[in-house]
Amino acid sequence: MEQLLVAAGLAAVVGAVALVLRRRAVPDRPTQPRRAAVPAQLDRADFDRPEAPWLVAVFSSATCLSCADTWAKASQLESAAVAVQDVDFAARPDLNRRYGIDAVPIVIVADGDGVVQASFVGTPSAADLWATVAELRDPGSAPPDCDRHGSAVDG
Numbered sequence: 001m002e003q004l005l006v007a008a009g010l011a012a013v014v015g016a017v018a019l020v021l022r023r024r025a026v027p028d029r030p031t032q033p034r035r036a037a038v039p040a041q042l043d044r045a046d047f048d049r050p051e052a053p054w055l056v057a058v059f060s061s062a063t064c065l066s067c068a069d070t071w072a073k074a075s076q077l078e079s080a081a082v083a084v085q086d087v088d089f090a091a092r093p094d095l096n097r098r099y100g101i102d103a104v105p106i107v108i109v110a111d112g113d114g115v116v117q118a119s120f121v122g123t124p125s126a127a128d129l130w131a132t133v134a135e136l137r138d139p140g141s142a143p144p145d146c147d148r149h150g151s152a153v154d155g
Contacts, residue, residue: 036103036121042114046095049083052112054137056082059096059106061089066123070105073126077133109133 044050047057058074060067071086078084089096089104107120109132118132134141 036106037100038106038108038116038119038121039099040116042099042108042110042116044110044112044114046098047083047087048085052081052083054082054112054133055108055110055114056084056133057087057108057110058085059087059089059099059101059104059108061104064104067105070107070120070123073124073129074107076126077130081137082133109136111136 042055042057044055047055049055056074056077058067058071060071074084075086087095087101089101095101103121105120105123107124107129108116109118110116117136120129120132124132
């Protein structure tokens with residue numbers, strides 16, 4: 001009987017210690033979504049046609065399916081006033097590192113001085129991308145209900 005009481009007492013002490021340790025444990029913090037970094041300025045000399053008034057740079061990867069869709073939309077914007085360039089991670093890792101690109105696709109719209117005027121993290125709709133560039137080139141040209149910042153992260 002004495003051994004049973006000792007065992008019960010020991011079990012109570014172990015249970016109390018476990019309870020105290022459990023209450024002291026810090027719960028894991030919830031994971032927080034992190035936005036991809038988008039530079040505020042580009043050196044236009046790093047990109048094709050630095051003399052063009054506008055640049056649409058698509059940071060992408062050949063292994064990214066949504067990058068191909070993004071490039072198909074962005075490439076339609078090529079004109080005398082708009083240089084459009086695909087910056088594939090494998091082909092230009094130097095530019096991806098220099099501008100801190102850590103996710104793809106990222107579309108950056110920069111003016112002639114390289115100041116980032118708009119950007120999209122992820123695949124923009126063609127309407128959003130095209131309206132954004134049109135509005136930047138000619139303010140007031142986008143319809144009033146067009147949200148140029150719908151999926152954009154302004155730089």
